[in-house]
Amino acid sequence: MKIGYARVSTEDQNLDLQIEALTEAGCDRIITDQAQSGTTVAQSRTGFAEALELLGQGDHLVVWKLDRVGRSIADLVHLLKLFGERGIEFRSLTDGIDTTTAGGRLVFHIMGALAEFERDLIQERTKAGLRAAKKRGKRLGRPPALTPAQIAHARQAIEAKRETVSGMAEILGVNRSTIQRALAAGT
Known part of the structure; x- marks a missing residue:
């Protein structure tokens, strides 16, 4: 089964362009979320949660653009990992990601590696900043409740x-x- 997912952030925005592209891509069913922010965790969106329930081993989730599923690379990598664990193929029509192809899987793995690299860099910068603050005599953590x-x-x-x-x-x-x-x- 091929499930299409379309999302817009506000009531004023229109889903027609996405629905048309998903229909042309041969989706058996298209599920939408209207007025759902991309910063909201994907699984908490009603339509997306419904799409996840319908998808099983060998099914395909198709989106018009990657940012319709999530905004951050970490969220996208988490979702793509979830899809992989459940045997769900993923395709983003405008971003050239299709996990049924070798090139699509390559892009997926590169995204995962970049997200991991980004997390590691953030951790390293945070630790270095904490060490530098301690050297300067800065007290870290919550301020004391009592003087x-x-x-x-x-x-x-x-x-x-x-x-x-x-x-x-x-x-x-x-x-x-x-x-x-x-x-x-x-x-």
């Missing part, structure tokens, strides 16, 4: 039995465990 003065005040009040841990937590607007960790760290 040193608040911790000292809480310690004095609790040790003098003027207040309980729970009472100080309420006064300072934090959780009881936050007070306990702050007091334990200062000992």
Whole structure:
């Protein structure tokens, strides 16, 4: 079975061009999503989810253009991997990707390699940035919930039995465990 999928982002946009191209490509059924953003995860779109349910081993999903399925390379690679695992062939009419051909599979694998390379570069830059920030003495992570003065005040009040841990937590607007960790760290 050959399922066509067409999507537009707003109610004002028209699906006719995509539907015409999918019909010419010989799709047995065409499923659409109207007013569905490309940034929305593909599987959460009603029409796309329906198309996935219909597709099985040896079936074909055909789209007019790759960005009708997803916006980011990572999303596309994830979807194409899912298709491969389920034995679903994929074809993008205007982008020259057709996983039934050697060239289409090559493009698919190149996209996967580029997405992996991009993820690795982002991780490397993030780690390098964190190391550089630490060297500059920058404190990483969430800012502390309590200032040193608040911790000292809480310690004095609790040790003098003027207040309980729970009472100080309420006064300072934090959780009881936050007070306990702050007091334990200062000992």
